[in-house]
Structure formats: C-alpha cells, structure tokens
Amino acid sequence: MKKIITTLAASVLATTIATSSIAADRYPERDITNVVVWSAGGGTDVVNRMISAEMAKSLDVNINVTNRPGGVAGSLGMSYVKRQKADGYTLVGLSESVVGSAVQGGWDQKMSVWYPFIVGGSPDLISVSADSKYTTLQELIADVKKNPRSIKASAGGAGSIHHLNLLALMNGTGAEFNYIPYPGSAPAQTAVMTGEVELVITSLAEQQQLIKGGKLKPLAMLVADDQALDGFGTIPSAFKAFPELQKYLPIMQAIGLAVSQDVPDNVKAKLTKAFQSAMGSPVIHKWAKDNFYVLSGLSGAEASKEFAFLESLFSWTLNDLGAAKVSPSTLGIPKLSELK
Amino acid sequence: MDILASFSVFGSTLLSLLSSPTNLMILMGASFFGIIFGALPGLTATLGVALLTTLTYGMDVNTALIALLGLYVGAIYGGSYPSILINIPGTAAAAATALDGFPLAQKGEGGRALGLTTTASLIGTLLGILVLVIAAPLVAQMALQFTSFEFFLLALFGILISGTLTSPDLVIKGWIAGLIGLGLSTIGRDPLQFFPRFTFDMPDLDQGLEVVPVLIGAFGIPQVIKALRNRESLGVMKQFGRILPEWKTLFKNRMNIARSSMIGIGIGAVPGIGEDIAGWVSYGAAKNTSKHPETFGKGEPQGIIASETANNACIGGALIPLLTLGIPGSPPAAMLLGALMLHGITPGPMIVVESPNFLIEVTAILVLCSIAMWLNGMFLAKQVVKVLQIPASIFLPVVTLMCILGSYALGLNIFNLYLMVIVGVFAYFLDEMKYPISPLVIGVILGPMADESLRRALMVSEGDLMPFIERPICIALISIIVLIVMTKAPFYQQCKKSFFSLFKK
Known part of the structure; x- marks a missing residue:
C-alpha cells in the first residue's frame, strides 16, 4: 500500500514538474497582465502601456495594462504581483521611486525579488x-x-x-x-x-x-x-x-517592468527577447525623442545591479533624512560604499 | 490667431463632435455617471476622473476629453443632490449648497432648489469657460502671484469663512470647529520633515486622515442618527416646485451670478485649491452684500445660486493654469493632467504654439459637457426628488450603507470605516451642542495646505514674518481675515453701538 502511495505521489510529482516545464515551454499561452504601481497617465504608466504593446507583438498574446496605485511608494501593486503565481503571466510596471518602499514600511522585500527590464528615464x-x-x-x-x-x-x-x-x-x-x-x-x-x-x-x-x-x-x-x-x-x-x-552622478530615473525572480528561466528568456525587440521598435524611439527620455534597455542581472544601486542610494538617503521607518541595515540593504 | 478664425475652429469642432453618435452617447453617459459620482457620498470628481482615465486609453483625444470633462462637470454639479435632499453633501464642494438647499427641501421646495442648482451650475460653467477663452494668459499670471505665504492665508481664510457662515448661534463655535479640523489634519507624518505627529505608532495613521471617510462620517452619521432619533423622514415633498429655469429669480440674481462666477474662476485658477472652498467664499460674499442676510441659512435661493455658480465656474478657472502652465488648479484637474499625458498631450506654455487649436477644442467640448449636464440634470432632478417620499425606515439603512461603501471604496482600507464611525459619533455630539460641522471638514481638507505652506514660507524667509505684510495679496488677505474676526468680536459690536449712540444724542 505504502509503495503504491509513494509511486502515485512520485508520478503526480513527476507529471506536475513535467507539465510545469511544458507550460513554461509553451509560454505564453494566454494573455499577460502588467500591473502598474502608479496611477494612469503618469510617466511609468505611459511607458508601460507602450512597451507592453510592443512586447505583445513578438509574444503573440495581449498584454493588458492595469493600475494598482497606493500604499507606500507603490507597495500595494508590488505585493499584489508578488502574491501571484510566479509563471510570468503577471508583470509589474514600476519605476525607481519604488525602491524606497521597504525602508518606508510599505513592504518587507528587497528589489532583488524582481527580474527587471529598464526602458529608460528622463534626465x-x-x-x-x-x-x-x-x-x-x-x-x-x-x-x-x-x-x-x-x-x-x-x-x-x-x-x-x-x-x-x-x-x-x-x-x-x-x-x-x-x-x-x-x-x-x-x-x-x-x-x-x-x-x-x-x-x-x-x-x-x-x-x-x-x-x-x-x-x-x-x-x-x-x-x-x-x-x-x-x-x-x-x-x-x-x-x-x-x-x-x-x-556622484548621474542618478537616472529607471522606468520599466519586472517579473518575479522565481519564474522559470525559459520564461525569463522569452520575456527578455520580447523586451529587446520592443526596445528596437521605431514607436519607442520616436516617443523617447519627442518626450525627452533616454532609453536604457537593460534587463536581468544588469538591470538588477542598477536597481540595487538605486535601492541603496534611496534607502540610506531616506534613512539620513529621518524618513525611514525600517532601518536599511535590518532589511540587509548595503551602503553605497559596500555595494561597490 | 484672430477671433474669427477661433470662432470657425470652435464651430467646426462642435459640428464634428455632434455629428458622431458615439461621441454623443459618450457625452451623455459620462455626464450622467459624473452626476451619480458626485451625488453618492464618498465618490468624488477626483476619483471619477482617475477611474475613467484608464478606460479612455483606446479612444482618440477628443472622445477621451468628452468623457473626462463630461464626468468632471457632472460630478461637481451632482454633489448638490444629497446636499439639498438629505443635508449630506456628496462632495465637500457642495457643502455650502446644503445651508440653504436643505431648508428649502424641508419647506417642500426641493424641486425648486434642484432646478435653481441645475441652471446656476450651467451658467457658472459657461462663464468659467468664457474667461478661460478670453483671459487665460492674464489669469495664469495672477495665479503665479501666489507663493507659500498667500497659500497659508488663503487656507486660513477658507476655514474662517466657513466657520463664520455656518454657526447657528455663536460665530466662535464655527471657528472652534474649524480649529478642531485643523488639529485633525496634523495627524500623520509631516510632509516636509517626515516627523510622525499623533500617530501613536499606528501604521494606518502614518499617511494622515483620509478626507473622504471624515467627510462622510461628519456629514452622514449625525444626519442618520438625528433622523432615527426623531423618527421622521429626512425631508418632505409637499409641492413639486418648478424645475425648469426661473428666469425671473435668475435675472434678479445677475449681480450675484457674476460675482460668484468671478470668485469661482479666481479660486479655481489658484493652484491646489478649488471647488471645495469656492462655494463658501461666494456664499459669504452673497450673504454680506445681500439686503436681507438674515434669510440666509433658512432657504434663501440666493445662497444656492451663489455656491453652485461658483463651484462650477471653478472648472474653467482650474483649467487655466493647467492648459497654460501645466499646473493643475484643483484636485480633479490634477487627475485630468494625467489623462492628457496619457494621450500624448503635455499641457504648458507651448501648447498654443504646438497645437494652436487645442484650447478652442477644449472649450467646445466643455460647452457640450455643460449642456449635457443641464439636460441630464433637468431629467434627473425630477426623479431624485422622489427619494424624499421613501419612508425613513427604508431610506436610512440605504444611506448608511452608502456611507459605509463610500468610506471603504477609496483604498479598500478597513481602517477608514472605523475612522468614519468615530468622526461621525464625534460630529453628532458637536452638532447637538450646536457646533457646525462644515468648518471641521474644511479644516481637515485645507489643514495640510495651511500647515505645509506656513512652515515652507518660514523656511523660505528664514523665519522672517515680514513678507506677510510686504506682499500685496498677503496684505489684502490679512485685511479680510482681520475684518472677519473683528466684525464678529463682541468688543467691536460694543464699539459700533456706542459709536452710533454718540450721534443719536
């Protein structure tokens, strides 16, 4: 009996793993949602709507952009996306201003939970x-x-x-x-x-x-x-x-989007490919020129490095200003000098 | 661009908008929803514009503007419905309307009050638009005269004037209520140096008190408790009254309308404040210049006309700095700025150069929106008056439910429900002691502006108070404030009496 259960459990486990890896292979099978943590019409929102539309072209599914503003420095939207299944079907649209959320008591995560893509920012x-x-x-x-x-x-x-x-x-x-x-x-x-x-x-x-x-x-x-x-x-x-x-400079805006760091690697790869081809699109370039944005195009590890820099800078500055509720050291955010 | 060319652009925009049935449907629909938004406690013009912005993403610019401006104009007007019918202002902007609107409804003239409101709102909006077109650069220049010093005095003035106007017996009670509101507004982290004030380590208090639950609690709960206690319905409907415009009354009020519009446009144009206090200031002006000020607060049509003309005239005023400088003049206009950016339009001084027809197109759309509001209003007013016939045993639970939903809907935070109840019970006892409630709410709304502006002004002047008596607008505002306080002081009354008695002898 015990053996049967073990076999059953093993086979169930195996199928789950198999299906999930197949699911990741087939990604994307359905529409993707991009949850922007700032309200509609702001810079982050406009950038996300454009890049999502461009990425959708090469992913061959729709990317629906919704807004979930509120909380402390975008914490409501970020915690919502973090709670969703890490399957790559929920993206988060964010900007550099969210990096101060943790020290201001918005949530208790570091920026390293995200796998980010940076579109750019205005100097x-x-x-x-x-x-x-x-x-x-x-x-x-x-x-x-x-x-x-x-x-x-x-x-x-x-x-x-x-x-x-x-x-x-x-x-x-x-x-x-x-x-x-x-x-x-x-x-x-x-x-x-x-x-x-x-x-x-x-x-x-x-x-x-x-x-x-x-x-x-x-x-x-x-x-x-x-x-x-x-x-x-x-x-x-x-x-x-x-x-x-x-x-000391430049300290540039970093507007873009991210998925949970936990999503399967091939989903990350597919999103990165779609992001990079979107960054090459003339629509994005024209918009950036008209609106005085400098495009970045960083993704993955390089983008994470940029966010880690901004997180350290913002968190410790807010701490010095007396605006931090949680000390950056409690959260394990290194000082800028330690980062380099 | 000369006037003739402007007119032809205006005409052709109107025509092209009207020729599309989709646009017409969106116009009427947005206006209708705006009125509903304004009328339901807790749903404000600002929230409505914010929610609609996302939905307009796929539309072309003009259609999106029809939807957004239609909702904005409708919501500012819609706030007057619950003010008049049940004495619970749907938005802070309509609080001054309740002073005379509700007594009129109690006399059985609710229909008349709504009719006057509807037409006054239309006239106010149109006059606001007129000034937007002909004097935008001039008004924008005026708005730039306001620095932190002026903002502080303006906020103080707003609180004082609502305190002066609403006290049933002693004026000082109105000011005390205003001060309580100011005190409540200091709760939370201060915006300049992040110091937590009166937060008692509660994370919910960190961001300060939300205005909407305070508004609903303060206006709604005492009204419900009173009606339950007295076992009576909220209003009566003896006669229906005339909803269609009363040209005679309006003509008699032409000076009142002109003055209220100017006040509304001026206050709308000053960045950061808007509809919330425009109604109060024009109501005060109407009362002070009236030949029979004693009838105000007892169902005086002049009062309704003053506050409703002014809060709708604010719309045109608020759009002036938005379209000419990129600075939103009121909270809903700030949401509108976001919506414009979404459609690739950056309002600012260059808009006249980059898209010369834009201002005229906005004007045309606004005219359509105000007409749609009026039509919807004429239709709706007849229907909503009937709520007064609903027995209190059915109506009150519905009102209570609306209060709860309205407080919770914003931010989906359960804490706001507790806040609403606490403020509501507190407001009930204040009301029983004949303290007016409106100044308290205005205090909570304008308090952060007063606090932040004063401290920033002192940072700028490095602690020097002299700018308060050196800047022309400051001098004017201080004089008005001193005058308001002085004329109500017993000492002044005594002096006045003895002064006049000198001549009698």
Missing part, C-alpha cells in the same frame, strides 16, 4: 527662472560658495530622485543650497516661476514645455551628455565644468 537638469541673473552653472555655484545657503533650491519632494540629484550636485561641487521641499515636481517648478526659490532640479520631460515657453532657463544637464532642445539650443552637461560630479 535631470538644473534650471533657474527666465529673468534670473545667472546664465551658467559656474556663476551660480561661485555665488553660493561665497555665501553658503544663500540660494534657495527646490527639487520635488524630500527623498525623491530629484532631491537625490540636488544632494549629489552639492556633494560634487561643494556648494551648499538651502533646500525647500515641495510635494512634487510641478509645485517645485512653479515655485521658481513665482520667485519663491531660485533654482529647480527636475527631469527634462517635466521642464521642456516651460523652457521652450520661456518660463525657465536651463543651466546644466546633470548627466554626462549635452542635450539639444528645439527652440532653445544646447544645454551643456554639468560634468564639463565640474568633473568631480562624475563620482
């Missing part, structure tokens, strides 16, 4: 109001060095990617600005236009209309490359005047 830049006396970053930095904290700066919310860029700029140049926190990028940019603060750091995608409309004057890109902007000219990279910045 950050520093701008002043159109009637400001400053025309170059050097003038601004020289002035604030004479009088530390005399110049007020805004950069989205405290602990946001733009705030991290401001902190990196201060570390790399030795300048000390008086940081004024705003609830988001739009109010931060408005504050420069109303004259409440002197400078703002947000992304090019968020500023381009205001620059072209003559409301903001860009001083420098916080990435290695100069940026051409129709109707304005070329915005120089801050790295030329301050080579020291290369140690």
Whole structure:
C-alpha cells in the first residue's frame, strides 16, 4: 500500500514538474497582465502601456495594462504581483521611486525579488527662472560658495530622485543650497516661476514645455551628455565644468517592468527577447525623442545591479533624512560604499 | 490667431463632435455617471476622473476629453443632490449648497432648489469657460502671484469663512470647529520633515486622515442618527416646485451670478485649491452684500445660486493654469493632467504654439459637457426628488450603507470605516451642542495646505514674518481675515453701538 502511495505521489510529482516545464515551454499561452504601481497617465504608466504593446507583438498574446496605485511608494501593486503565481503571466510596471518602499514600511522585500527590464528615464537638469541673473552653472555655484545657503533650491519632494540629484550636485561641487521641499515636481517648478526659490532640479520631460515657453532657463544637464532642445539650443552637461560630479552622478530615473525572480528561466528568456525587440521598435524611439527620455534597455542581472544601486542610494538617503521607518541595515540593504 | 478664425475652429469642432453618435452617447453617459459620482457620498470628481482615465486609453483625444470633462462637470454639479435632499453633501464642494438647499427641501421646495442648482451650475460653467477663452494668459499670471505665504492665508481664510457662515448661534463655535479640523489634519507624518505627529505608532495613521471617510462620517452619521432619533423622514415633498429655469429669480440674481462666477474662476485658477472652498467664499460674499442676510441659512435661493455658480465656474478657472502652465488648479484637474499625458498631450506654455487649436477644442467640448449636464440634470432632478417620499425606515439603512461603501471604496482600507464611525459619533455630539460641522471638514481638507505652506514660507524667509505684510495679496488677505474676526468680536459690536449712540444724542 505504502509503495503504491509513494509511486502515485512520485508520478503526480513527476507529471506536475513535467507539465510545469511544458507550460513554461509553451509560454505564453494566454494573455499577460502588467500591473502598474502608479496611477494612469503618469510617466511609468505611459511607458508601460507602450512597451507592453510592443512586447505583445513578438509574444503573440495581449498584454493588458492595469493600475494598482497606493500604499507606500507603490507597495500595494508590488505585493499584489508578488502574491501571484510566479509563471510570468503577471508583470509589474514600476519605476525607481519604488525602491524606497521597504525602508518606508510599505513592504518587507528587497528589489532583488524582481527580474527587471529598464526602458529608460528622463534626465535631470538644473534650471533657474527666465529673468534670473545667472546664465551658467559656474556663476551660480561661485555665488553660493561665497555665501553658503544663500540660494534657495527646490527639487520635488524630500527623498525623491530629484532631491537625490540636488544632494549629489552639492556633494560634487561643494556648494551648499538651502533646500525647500515641495510635494512634487510641478509645485517645485512653479515655485521658481513665482520667485519663491531660485533654482529647480527636475527631469527634462517635466521642464521642456516651460523652457521652450520661456518660463525657465536651463543651466546644466546633470548627466554626462549635452542635450539639444528645439527652440532653445544646447544645454551643456554639468560634468564639463565640474568633473568631480562624475563620482556622484548621474542618478537616472529607471522606468520599466519586472517579473518575479522565481519564474522559470525559459520564461525569463522569452520575456527578455520580447523586451529587446520592443526596445528596437521605431514607436519607442520616436516617443523617447519627442518626450525627452533616454532609453536604457537593460534587463536581468544588469538591470538588477542598477536597481540595487538605486535601492541603496534611496534607502540610506531616506534613512539620513529621518524618513525611514525600517532601518536599511535590518532589511540587509548595503551602503553605497559596500555595494561597490 | 484672430477671433474669427477661433470662432470657425470652435464651430467646426462642435459640428464634428455632434455629428458622431458615439461621441454623443459618450457625452451623455459620462455626464450622467459624473452626476451619480458626485451625488453618492464618498465618490468624488477626483476619483471619477482617475477611474475613467484608464478606460479612455483606446479612444482618440477628443472622445477621451468628452468623457473626462463630461464626468468632471457632472460630478461637481451632482454633489448638490444629497446636499439639498438629505443635508449630506456628496462632495465637500457642495457643502455650502446644503445651508440653504436643505431648508428649502424641508419647506417642500426641493424641486425648486434642484432646478435653481441645475441652471446656476450651467451658467457658472459657461462663464468659467468664457474667461478661460478670453483671459487665460492674464489669469495664469495672477495665479503665479501666489507663493507659500498667500497659500497659508488663503487656507486660513477658507476655514474662517466657513466657520463664520455656518454657526447657528455663536460665530466662535464655527471657528472652534474649524480649529478642531485643523488639529485633525496634523495627524500623520509631516510632509516636509517626515516627523510622525499623533500617530501613536499606528501604521494606518502614518499617511494622515483620509478626507473622504471624515467627510462622510461628519456629514452622514449625525444626519442618520438625528433622523432615527426623531423618527421622521429626512425631508418632505409637499409641492413639486418648478424645475425648469426661473428666469425671473435668475435675472434678479445677475449681480450675484457674476460675482460668484468671478470668485469661482479666481479660486479655481489658484493652484491646489478649488471647488471645495469656492462655494463658501461666494456664499459669504452673497450673504454680506445681500439686503436681507438674515434669510440666509433658512432657504434663501440666493445662497444656492451663489455656491453652485461658483463651484462650477471653478472648472474653467482650474483649467487655466493647467492648459497654460501645466499646473493643475484643483484636485480633479490634477487627475485630468494625467489623462492628457496619457494621450500624448503635455499641457504648458507651448501648447498654443504646438497645437494652436487645442484650447478652442477644449472649450467646445466643455460647452457640450455643460449642456449635457443641464439636460441630464433637468431629467434627473425630477426623479431624485422622489427619494424624499421613501419612508425613513427604508431610506436610512440605504444611506448608511452608502456611507459605509463610500468610506471603504477609496483604498479598500478597513481602517477608514472605523475612522468614519468615530468622526461621525464625534460630529453628532458637536452638532447637538450646536457646533457646525462644515468648518471641521474644511479644516481637515485645507489643514495640510495651511500647515505645509506656513512652515515652507518660514523656511523660505528664514523665519522672517515680514513678507506677510510686504506682499500685496498677503496684505489684502490679512485685511479680510482681520475684518472677519473683528466684525464678529463682541468688543467691536460694543464699539459700533456706542459709536452710533454718540450721534443719536
């Protein structure tokens, strides 16, 4: 009797393994769902809708994009996807801002639970109001060095990617600005236009209309490359005047999608192939150009490395700002120095 | 672009939209759902626009805008239904409407109140659109005069004015209720430095109190308890009243309508605040300029017209900074910004250059939406008045269920249900002691803005209070605030009396 049960159990087990590996081979057999952790219409949502549509072409099934915003830094959507079966039929659409979720008490997982694909992001830049006396970053930095904290700066919310860029700029140049926190990028940019603060750091995608409309004057890109902007000219990279910045920057947005690290390897491979062919599509390239996004195309281990970097940077900065509820060391998030 | 060309674009957009039956169906449908959204406690214009955004992904831009703006306009109007009929405002924007709408309904003139609301909302929306078209750059420039200092004073003003207007006996009770609301709004991590305030280590309190459960609890629960206690129905319907526009009443109120629209547009244009306080400010203005202010709060049509014109005029106002600067003027407009981005439109100063017809197209769509709202309203008002005939024993459980659903629907968080009940019971006792409830809710809504703006203003000025008396708009706001407080102080009344008695002798 015992033997029969063992045999039965073994055969059941074998069939399960067999079917699951066959299922993975046949992947995808049905529609895939992409759960975006931010609300509809945001940058992450728009990027995910496009890349999903392109990936669907080569996977030959639909990828339905839904939104599940809420919780702390996207924790609701991430925990939902993590609870689903790790079969590759549920993807999560995310961005760099979710990496702070764990230290802020949103959930108790590290970013290493994901197998990510990074589409790209819009580079950050520093701008002043159109009637400001400053025309170059050097003038601004020289002035604030004479009088530390005399110049007020805004950069989205405290602990946001733009705030991290401001902190990196201060570390790399030795300048000390008086940081004024705003609830988001739009109010931060408005504050420069109303004259409440002197400078703002947000992304090019968020500023381009205001620059072209003559409301903001860009001083420098916080990435290695100069940026051409129709109707304005070329915005120089801050790295030329301050080579020291290369140690701290760039800190780029990483918008993309991910599957659970537990999904079978051949499913990961199929998704990677679909992702890479989608990244080559003219639709994505045109959109990126029109909206001032820089494409990345990293996936798997390389993308994980990028997310580990962002996770360490965000988590420890939030910890220093007093915004962390859970210490990064409890979660096992290494410091940036330990990471390298 | 000259005016003639604008008109031809406007006309052709209207025609092309109207010629498509799908568009017409979507227009009427979105407007209808908007009204329902506004009317159900807990479902707000902001939530409605957010939910609909995802559904519009496959549509072309104009159709999507018809759906979204139709819902927005409908929802701002729909909030007035429960305000008038059962004294439970469906949205905070409609709270001022309840002051005179509900007494009218109790007198048996619910139909008339709804009719006035419908037409006033239409006029308000249209006037808002008019200003959007002709004076957008000017108004946008005005909106840029508001810095953290002004935002703080504006929030304070909003709380004070609702306190002043709603107190049944002593004005100070309204202000006390407002202060309680302000106090409640400080719960949670402070947005500037993340310090946890009054959270008692409860994770649910970390993000602060959600407005919707507070709104529903504070307005809904006391009303249900009172009706149960008195064993009476919520309203009566002696006569149906006239739903169709009363041109005579409206004509008499032409100054009121013009003033309320201007207030609504102005408040809508200031980024971050909108419909929620526009109704209060215009109601206050109407009461203070009225020849018979004592009738306000007892079923005065002027009051309804003022608040409903203003909150709908806010829509045009809120779209001005959105379309010209990319800054949303009100919470639903912020959702609309997301929807526009989804369709590849980035609103901002370049929109006039990159797609010169866009503003005119939006105007045409808004005009259609307000007409759809009016038609739907005329049809619905007749039907919804009948809820007053439903016996309380059936109606009250339904209202209670709606309150519970509304609190839970947002974020699906069970904590919000407890919050609603606690706030509701607390509000009931406040109500029994003749403390008004509206200032408390307005305090919770505007509190974070007041708190954050004041502290940010002081960060910017490095602790200096001088900007409060150096900036022109600040001076104006402070003068109004001081005036409001002074005129209600017993000391001032005493002075006034003795001053006048000097002349009598």
